Amino acid sequence: MPGALLFSSKLDDPVAWSAALKVAMPELEIRVSPELGPPADIETALVWKAPPGELAALPNLKLITNLGAGVDPILADPTIPSHIPVARLGDEVMAQMMAQFVTMCVLRHYRDLVRYKRQQRNRRWHYELPIASYDCRVGVMGIGLLGGAAARMLSGIGFPVAGWGRSPRSIDGVETYHGREGLAPFLARTDILVCLLPLTRETRHIVGRDVLYGLPRGAKLVNCGRGGTVDEAALLAALRDGQIAEATIDVFEEEPLPPESPFWGMEQVLVLPHIASIAVPEIAARDVVANIRRLRAGQPLLNIVDRARGY
Amino acid sequence: MPGALLFSSKLDDPVAWSAALKVAMPELEIRVSPELGPPADIETALVWKAPPGELAALPNLKLITNLGAGVDPILADPTIPSHIPVARLGDEVMAQMMAQFVTMCVLRHYRDLVRYKRQQRNRRWHYELPIASYDCRVGVMGIGLLGGAAARMLSGIGFPVAGWGRSPRSIDGVETYHGREGLAPFLARTDILVCLLPLTRETRHIVGRDVLYGLPRGAKLVNCGRGGTVDEAALLAALRDGQIAEATIDVFEEEPLPPESPFWGMEQVLVLPHIASIAVPEIAARDVVANIRRLRAGQPLLNIVDRARGY
Numbered sequence: 221m222p223g224a225l226l227f228s229s230k231l232d233d234p235v236a237w238s239a240a241l242k243v244a245m246p247e248l249e250i251r252v253s254p255e256l257g258p259p260a261d262i263e264t265a266l267v268w269k270a271p272p273g274e275l276a277a278l279p280n281l282k283l284i285t286n287l288g289a290g291v292d293p294i295l296a297d298p299t300i301p302s303h304i305p306v307a308r309l310g311d312e313v314m315a316q317m318m319a320q321f322v323t324m325c326v327l328r329h330y331r332d333l334v335r336y337k338r339q340q341r342n343r344r345w346h347y348e349l350p351i352a353s354y355d356c357r358v359g360v361m362g363i364g365l366l367g368g369a370a371a372r373m374l375s376g377i378g379f380p381v382a383g384w385g386r387s388p389r390s391i392d393g394v395e396t397y398h399g400r401e402g403l404a405p406f407l408a409r410t411d412i413l414v415c416l417l418p419l420t421r422e423t424r425h426i427v428g429r430d431v432l433y434g435l436p437r438g439a440k441l442v443n444c445g446r447g448g449t450v451d452e453a454a455l456l457a458a459l460r461d462g463q464i465a466e467a468t469i470d471v472f473e474e475e476p477l478p479p480e481s482p483f484w485g486m487e488q489v490l491v492l493p494h495i496a497s498i499a500v501p502e503i504a505a506r507d508v509v510a511n512i513r514r515l516r517a518g519q520p521l522l523n524i525v526d527r528a529r530g531y
Numbered sequence: 532m533p534g535a536l537l538f539s540s541k542l543d544d545p546v547a548w549s550a551a552l553k554v555a556m557p558e559l560e561i562r563v564s565p566e567l568g569p570p571a572d573i574e575t576a577l578v579w580k581a582p583p584g585e586l587a588a589l590p591n592l593k594l595i596t597n598l599g600a601g602v603d604p605i606l607a608d609p610t611i612p613s614h615i616p617v618a619r620l621g622d623e624v625m626a627q628m629m630a631q632f633v634t635m636c637v638l639r640h641y642r643d644l645v646r647y648k649r650q651q652r653n654r655r656w657h658y659e660l661p662i663a664s665y666d667c668r669v670g671v672m673g674i675g676l677l678g679g680a681a682a683r684m685l686s687g688i689g690f691p692v693a694g695w696g697r698s699p700r701s702i703d704g705v706e707t708y709h710g711r712e713g714l715a716p717f718l719a720r721t722d723i724l725v726c727l728l729p730l731t732r733e734t735r736h737i738v739g740r741d742v743l744y745g746l747p748r749g750a751k752l753v754n755c756g757r758g759g760t761v762d763e764a765a766l767l768a769a770l771r772d773g774q775i776a777e778a779t780i781d782v783f784e785e786e787p788l789p790p791e792s793p794f795w796g797m798e799q800v801l802v803l804p805h806i807a808s809i810a811v812p813e814i815a816a817r818d819v820v821a822n823i824r825r826l827r828a829g830q831p832l833l834n835i836v837d838r839a840r841g842y
Contacts, residue, residue, distance in 0.1 A: 233660060313663055316689050320664060323688065324638035327631060336803055343795045345787030345804045349544060352624055352811045353631060377634065377684055378627050476656030484654045492647055493656045500663045 221249050222280070224261040225512070228253035229268035229287050233501070237266070240505035245512065264512055273299045283307060283515050285508055287499055289314065289366055290446055291525045292419040306525045307511055309499040315369035318497035322360075322370040322414055322444055323377065325468040325490075329412050329440040330356045330379075334466050334488055353378040359410030361427070362417035362445055363389055363396065364531075366497065370416060382406055386422065407434035412442065419446035420530030427451065432458040438465045444496040447472040456482060459489065470496045532560050533591070535572040536823070539564035540579035540598050544812070548577070551816035556823065575823055584610045594618060594826050596819055598810055600625065600677055601757055602836050603730040617836045618822055620810040626680035629808035633671075633681040633725055633755055634688065636779040636801075640723050640751040641667045641690075645777050645799055664689040670721030672738070673756055674700055674707065675842075677808065678727035693717055697733065718745035723753065730757035731841030738762065743769040751777045755807040758783040767793060770800065781807045 225241065225248055227234050234252040241248055251257050253274065262278045268287035275281060276299040286294055286308045294306050328334075330353060339346055356379060360371045363383035368391055375381040375393040382395040384406040389396055397406035407413070413435060417423045427443070428451035441464055443450055452473055458464040469483060470492040483489050511521050525531060536552065536559055538545050545563040552559055562568050564585065573589045579598035586592060587610040597605055597619045605617050639645075641664060650657055667690060671682040674694035679702055686692040686704040693706040695717040700707055708717040718724070724746060728734045738754070739762035752775055754761050763784055769775040780794060781803040794800050822832050836842060 231658060313665075317661065317663060320638060320688055321642060324635060324642060324644075327635035327638070331632060331635060331806070333635075333801075336806070337801070339804070340795060340802045343790045347542060347804045347806060350628065350806060350809060352628060352814075373688055376687065377631055479654045484651060490648070491651045493650070493658045495642070495647070495658060495661060498661060503663075 222261055223263045223516075224249040224251050224257070225508075226251050226253060226256060226262045226265040226267070226278070228265065228270040228274060231268055232287050232498075236501045237505065240501035241266075241509065243502070244505045244509035248509070248512070264515065266508055267294070269293045270297075272297055275300050275304075283511060283521065285309065285511065286525075289497075290418060291531060292446060292448070295525070295527060295530060302527065305521055306527070307521060307523045308525055308531075309504045309507060310365045310523060311499070311503055311507055313500050313503040314497050315365050316373075317500075318366040318416070318444065319369040319373040321470075321496040322416070322442060323373050325442040325444070326358055326374060326379070326412050326414065328468070328490070329442070329466055338487065354380060356380075357382070357409055357411045358414060359384065359406055359412070360394075360414045360416060361385075361406075362415065363391060363394075364416075364418070367414075367416035367445075370414060382409060403431070404434055407431060408436070410435055410439065412440045415441070415443040415449055416445040417449045418531035419448045422530070423449045425449070425451040425454075427455070429454040429458070433463055435464070437463055439463075440465055441467040441469075443468070444470045447475065452483075459486060468492065470494055533572055534574045534827075535560040535562050535568070536819075537562050537564060537567060537573045537576040537578070537589070539576065539581040539585060542579055543598050543809075547812045548816065551812035552577075552820065554813070555816045555820035559820070559823070575826065577819055578605070580604045581608075583608060586611050586615075594822060594832065596620065596822065597836075600808075601729060602842060603757060603759070606836070606838060606841060613838065616832055617838070618832060618834045619836055619842075620815050620818060621676045621834060622810070622814055622818055624811050624814040625808050626676050628811075629677040629727070629755065630680040630684040632781075632807040633727070633753060634684050636753040636755070637669055637685060637690070637723050637725065639779070639801070640753070640777055649798065665691060667691075668693070668720055668722045669725060670695065670717055670723070671705075671725045671727060672696075672717075673726065673728035674702060674705075675727075675729070678725075678756075681725060681727060693720060714742070715745055718742060719747070721746055721750065723751045726752070726754040726760055727756040728760045729842035730759045733841070734760045736760070736762040736765075738766070740765040740769070744774055746775070748774055749776045751775065753779045755779075755781045758786065763794075770797060779803065781805055 238250050259278050264283045266285045284306045289310045291308050358374050358379045358381045360367050360383045363385045371381050371383045371394045384397045388398045466488045468490040549561050570589050575594045577596045595617045600621045602619050669690045669692045671678050671694045674696045682692050682694045682705045695708045699709045777799045779801040
């Protein structure tokens with residue numbers, strides 16, 4: 221039957237997604253990888269890191285939707301025909317989940333939980349006077365849907381927040397910087413740096429030695445964007461040197477993080493398995509279906525990735 | 532010289548407080564315990580757990596200000612003359628610091644950081660699908676200045692929040708319950724319970740077996756109020772039984788927490804040394820001085836504790 225949707229993800233739950241898609245579009249035929257049925261039936265694909273070649277083998281594929289905000293795995297797969305539009309998920313619930321997660325990470329660093337966990341292991345009761353949050357400056361690199369939501373939430377609960385992006389952007393209550401020339405002043409005023417950049421040719425390893433040492437000594441880092449945006453060797457050196465006092469890392473250049481990675485064993489590093497935010501099926505399925513309807517009606521598609529820009 | 536203020540605290544910084552008080556009232560004479568000078572000089576006292584008998588020996592003392600929101604140490608000290616009014620500190624910065632701290636604790640429990648820390652220790656990369664925050668119900672016991680601020684912040688960032696207090700109260704975006712008859716329905720809808728109650732005759736050990744088992748199985752507990760409001764033996768049993776899955780405890784019946792306490796060694800318990808919120812001198816000194824001026828002008832004092840109510 222033509223018009224089928226292929227669901228292909230090792231991480232996401234096909235049962236929950238099928239149910240949510242059926243609510244939004246009861247007549248939608250859904251195939252779950254690797255049970256594709258006749259390849260010619262597949263009109264749209266909803267994927268997270270589909271096996272190489274799987275999408276290339278679908279002759280009538282007209283739209284690929286990425287199960288998340290970061291589309292770098294799709295753009296990096298040479299087997300995927302570049303004429304097929306790629307949409308990415310990104311709704312208010314996903315943005316709120318990311319903003320909450322980043323807020324948790326920033327609060328942990330601001331309130332020195334690393335030190336207090338060490339004290340607990342040593343059964344040591346020792347109190348340090350906390351500083352007020354107006355003296356803890358947060359900087360968010362990448363202020364699109366997710367980074368913008370994180371910046372707004374952090375500002376809303378009382379932190380002085382600045383944001384940095386490739387192009388000018390204005391966010392209420394947030395001081396914004398942009399471009400290469402805006403990077404140094406942005407870093408110089410940042411005590412906790414949050415990285416929520418997409419992974420593109422321009423951002424690969426952008427958080428390297430220069431950026432890390434452009435922060436005040438003892439700054440802290442949160443990366444919930446893409447592993448490839450951080451030069452992990454440079455971060456490791458900066459952590460060992462004390463230039464970066466603590467880090468929370470949810471994304472890595474290689475995932476799963478290999479067992480031999482030194483990050484696992486560093487007390488001042490919280491290693492997380494890429495959990496910050498997801499597309500919640502019952503919410504995100506509405507956007508997936510809205511784009512299927514637009515495709516069939518010949519209307520402009522929503523949330524389409526600019527391949528040249530990379531996000 | 533009459534009209535002096537006595538500063539007496541082992542936790543708070545006398546230099547920072549003296550400087551802040553001098554900004555607000557340059558002519559104020561400040562004595563730092565134990566260097567009192569002539570006892571008859573002291574008109575007001577700014578204290579946190581002053582040594583027993585210290586305040587009773589001041590013949591001209593007219594106002595005691597507590598260096599924090601919880602006045603139970605003052606009310607429990609039989610050497611302090613009960614005719615002297617007791618004021619407590621509580622400003623927007625203190626409330627915001629508490630709300631941020633509680634938000635951090637709730638987010639840690641909501642996003643299962645205990646599990647992910649254990650995985651890190653085992654160098655294990657394992658992902659679990661998170662739930663959206665609209666499916667994680669937070670309940671705040673004690674919705675005065677601090678608890679109300681925490682409830683509002685949690686609601687503002689996306690949690691369904693309910694509050695419970697001894698008397699009816701209304702908070703925008705928060706479902707409120709009150710009194711003994713409101714407790715069971717409040718607990719039954721609460722996945723993460725936050726305790727921010729003052730310690731009074733009515734609230735001592737209020738969070739005991741009945742309250743803990745009134746929560747859904749596997750609920751989590753955050754206590755940033757007063758240690759005495761929780762029956763620690765009942766909490767320990769509920770943690771060992773799994774009725775309470777995790778806890779963050781910032782306040783204890785005995786502080787410092789003795790080294791032999793089993794809480795120190797429990798992986799599912801975060802033990803913190805009473806750090807959630809403080810009065811920031813540069814902010815709170817304004818309220819202290821405002822009350823000194825009112826006292827001298829014979830005007831009604833602000834933030835005076837109701838001794839019968841206990842807070």
